[in-house]
Structures are given as structure tokens and as C-alpha cells.
Amino acid sequence: MLSRAQSGDAAAFSALVAAHRDSALRVATVVLGHASGADDVVQDATTRAWRGIATVHGERGFRPWYLHVVANTARNDRRSRHRRAALAVRAAGQRAGEPISPEDAAIGDDERRSVIAAMNRLRRDDRLVIALRHFEQLSEAEIADVLHCPAGTVKSRLSRAMGRLRQALDPELGPDPGGARS
Amino acid sequence: MTIVDDDLARVLASVGRHLDTAGDTEQTDHARRHHRLVLVAAAVIVAALVTMAIAPVRRAVADWLGIGSTTVVHVPADGAPISTPVPITSGLSQVDAAEARQRLGRALPDTSSSSLGPPQTLLAMPEGGVLMVWRDGASTLWVHDADRPPMILVKKLISADQQARFVDGLGDGALAVVGDHVLVTPHRTVAAHTVLLWTVGDTEYRLESDLPLDAMIATAHEIR
Numbered sequence: 001m002l003s004r005a006q007s008g009d010a011a012a013f014s015a016l017v018a019a020h021r022d023s024a025l026r027v028a029t030v031v032l033g034h035a036s037g038a039d040d041v042v043q044d045a046t047t048r049a050w051r052g053i054a055t056v057h058g059e060r061g062f063r064p065w066y067l068h069v070v071a072n073t074a075r076n077d078r079r080s081r082h083r084r085a086a087l088a089v090r091a092a093g094q095r096a097g098e099p100i101s102p103e104d105a106a107i108g109d110d111e112r113r114s115v116i117a118a119m120n121r122l123r124r125d126d127r128l129v130i131a132l133r134h135f136e137q138l139s140e141a142e143i144a145d146v147l148h149c150p151a152g153t154v155k156s157r158l159s160r161a162m163g164r165l166r167q168a169l170d171p172e173l174g175p176d177p178g179g180a181r182s
Numbered sequence: 183m184t185i186v187d188d189d190l191a192r193v194l195a196s197v198g199r200h201l202d203t204a205g206d207t208e209q210t211d212h213a214r215r216h217h218r219l220v221l222v223a224a225a226v227i228v229a230a231l232v233t234m235a236i237a238p239v240r241r242a243v244a245d246w247l248g249i250g251s252t253t254v255v256h257v258p259a260d261g262a263p264i265s266t267p268v269p270i271t272s273g274l275s276q277v278d279a280a281e282a283r284q285r286l287g288r289a290l291p292d293t294s295s296s297s298l299g300p301p302q303t304l305l306a307m308p309e310g311g312v313l314m315v316w317r318d319g320a321s322t323l324w325v326h327d328a329d330r331p332p333m334i335l336v337k338k339l340i341s342a343d344q345q346a347r348f349v350d351g352l353g354d355g356a357l358a359v360v361g362d363h364v365l366v367t368p369h370r371t372v373a374a375h376t377v378l379l380w381t382v383g384d385t386e387y388r389l390e391s392d393l394p395l396d397a398m399i400a401t402a403h404e405i406r
Contacts, residue, residue, distance in 0.1 A: 134197075
């Protein structure tokens with residue numbers, strides 16, 4: 001599929017992108033700090049990805065590379081500046097036709113809202129590394145590809161970000177972890 | 183609310199599945215987004231058709247109006263004014279062959295067997311790459327990296343009565359812009375005449391000359 005897209009097959013490229021559209025929207029939303037404009041960012045990133053598809057190496061490299069393009073596009077978007085993060089979660093079953101998995105059924109809306117509220121208090125880079133690991137279930141090596149940093153750095157960044165998230169969830173554990181919010 | 187560590191990863195995964203994104207929440211914009219996606223899909227299809235039309239295309243990704251890192255933009259006669267353009271060689275520093283090779287990361291193209299002959303001088307381009315100059319600037323060849331995604335390096339602004347067309351059989355894909363136009367880069371606005379753009383692998387070439395286009399294409403084929 002990737003080699004077809006790299007030779008100019010638009011249908012193959014569209015299929016590649018469509019398979020990762022939900023991930024791209026989540027990454028854009030997390031980096032922007034809000035849902036508004038995420039679809040515009042993904043659209044812009046997709047156009048850029050089409051221009052640069054020739055540089056991707058290996059079928060499994062596409063997803064991290066595409067998410068890297070999305071994250072960079074979102075970082076550079078004016079809507080990512082000067083606004084406090086306001087990520088939100090849908091209530092379970094809010095989306096028509098969405099099945100509720102046993103895993104999700106065992107978790108209450110209140111728990112999800114508490115966690116997203118805590119994430120809103122984190123810095124953008126902390127939100128992103130947590131989202132890549134836990135929302136997108138990427139491996140540390142894949143996260144390193146998205147962030148363009150060594151895998152060892154991912155481990156420490158993720159560890160620190162999770163520590164700050166725990167503090168945000170339970171302020172008694174320590175001071176406000178937000179620091180420079182974005 | 184306290185969530186114990188063991189549960190946090192599980193809750194985070196669930197948060198990811200329930201995260202509000204623009205695609206979920208802005209139902210009133212659904213039709214607008216759908217329309218935009220259709221336009222993007224159409225643009226991608228047009229790009230593919232253009233790409234197929236300039237076979238063989240290997241690594242050159244042709245834009246709907248452009249090639250490599252260059253995009254062609256038609257500007258109507260009553261469009262926004264463009265800042266005063268400067269000659270492409272204006273203010274550039276001269277480099278020797280070794281420095282030029284270092285900037286490019288590869289050897290300069292061999293023009294000795296072409297009608298251009300060896301270049302008169304070599305200049306460092308602020309946008310990247312090297313400008314080879316002949317006849318005091320009457321002919322120039324800008325060689326630079328075409329593989330710098332995800333960004334647009336250059337935009338060309340031309341009036342509607344000027345022609346941009348793809349050229350078959352040159353490199354991985356080639357495009358000619360005939361007539362005077364303006365070249366806008368992230369660094370400056372440049373006055374430009376007829377140009378021939380083509381890519382070979384990771385390298386983009388931009389030949390500008392006062393020669394007829396057919397002669398420019400013949401010259402481009404002679405460059406190794």
C-alpha cells in the first residue's frame with residue numbers, strides 16, 4: 001500500500017490516511033488542547049503528508065511518521081497558542097451506534113472526566129506523550145519516531161508525564177503539576 | 183477522585199476512546215467538513231492524475247500545480263500587490279566547488295558537456311542549495327534538495343495569461359513556466375523569467391534563461 005502511495009497512487013494514499021484518521025484527530029486535538037480546528041489541522045497535515053510520502057521507509061513506519069506530521073502541524077497552528085487546554089470526553093454511548101466495550105462499561109464517566117480534567121492541567125508535551133502511549137497504544141520505539149527523539153528519552157518523558165498526571169489527579173501528592181500550561 | 187495506579191492506564195485508554203474531537207462534536211459543521219474532505223480527495227485525485235501524466239515518476243510528487251518543493255499559484259491581474267522583486271543573484275555570496283559540494287551533500291551536476299559549459303560562478307542560495315551562473319546571470323541553474331517535507335519551499339506567482347505546463351521525458355518530472363513571473367521564497371521575492379523545473383531523485387533543478395524554452399529543455403537533457 002505504501003509503495004503504491006509513493007508511486008503516486010492517490011487511492012492507496014487515501015486508504016492509508018483513512019486507516020489512521022481517528023488517531024490523527026486525537027493527536028491534533030491533544031496538541032491543540034481543544035477539539036476546535038482539529039479537523040482543519042488533520043486536513044492540512046494530510047496535504048503535507050501527500051507531498052512528503054516519498055520519504056517514509058517501511059510500511060510500519062507510516063503511522064508514526066503521519067502522526068509526527070499531524071503533531072507538528074498542530075504545534076504550528078495559531079489555534080494552539082495562548083489558550084488553556086480544554087480537552088473533553090464524550091459520555092459513554094453518546095455517539096449513535098457506538099457499542100460500549102466491556103472495558104469501557106467498567107469505567108464511569110466521572111473517572112474519564114477526572115482524568116481529562118487532570119490532563120488539561122498538564123503541559124502540551126506531557127499530554128502528547130501520554131496520548132501517544134495510552135490513547136494510541138504506540139510502543140516506545142514508535143513514540144520516538146513521532147517525537148523524533150531517542151527511545152530512552154521517551155521512557156523518561158513518559159515517566160515524568162505520568163508522575164505529573166498522578167499529581168494532578170491527587171493534589172495531595174504534590175504541587176500543581178501544570179507549570180507552563182499550553 | 184483517586185484512581186489507583188493499576189487502573190490509570192485502563193482509564194486513560196478509555197479516555198482515548200471517548201475523547202471529543204472535532205469530528206465528533208461539531209455536528210453542525212458536519213456538512214462543511216464533508217465538503218472539505220471531498221475537495222481534499224478531489225485534489226489528491228487530481229494530483230495523482232498529474233503525477234501519472236508525467237511518467238516516469240519515481241520520487242517526484244507533483245502538486246496539482248507544481249513539482250518538487252515548488253508550487254505554482256496563478257494570481258489575477260487585480261490580485262494583491264507583490265513586494266518589489268530582486269534579481270535572483272542579488273546579495274548572494276560566492277562559494278567554491280568544495281563549499282558548493284558541502285552545501286548540496288553531493289557533487290554539482292556536470293554541465294561541461296552541455297551548451298552552457300562550465301559555470302562562470304557558484305553562489306550560495308539562502309533557501310538552500312547552490313546557484314550555478316552563466317553569462318553574468320543570463321542563465322542560472324539552482325540545484326537544491328527537493329525532499330524537505332512537510333513544507334512548501336517556494337511559491338511562484340504568475341498572471342493568468344502566462345503558461346505553466348508539464349514537460350515530458352525530463353528527470354522524474356518537469357514543469358515549465360513561460361514568461362516573466364515572481365518567485366516568492368521564505369527569504370525573499372525574486373524577479374524571474376522563463377524557468378524549467380525538474381526533479382531527479384532527491385534533487386530539484388531550476389534552470390532560468392533568456393533562451394527559448396525548447397533550447398532550455400535540450401540543455402537540461404545534457405546536464406549530468
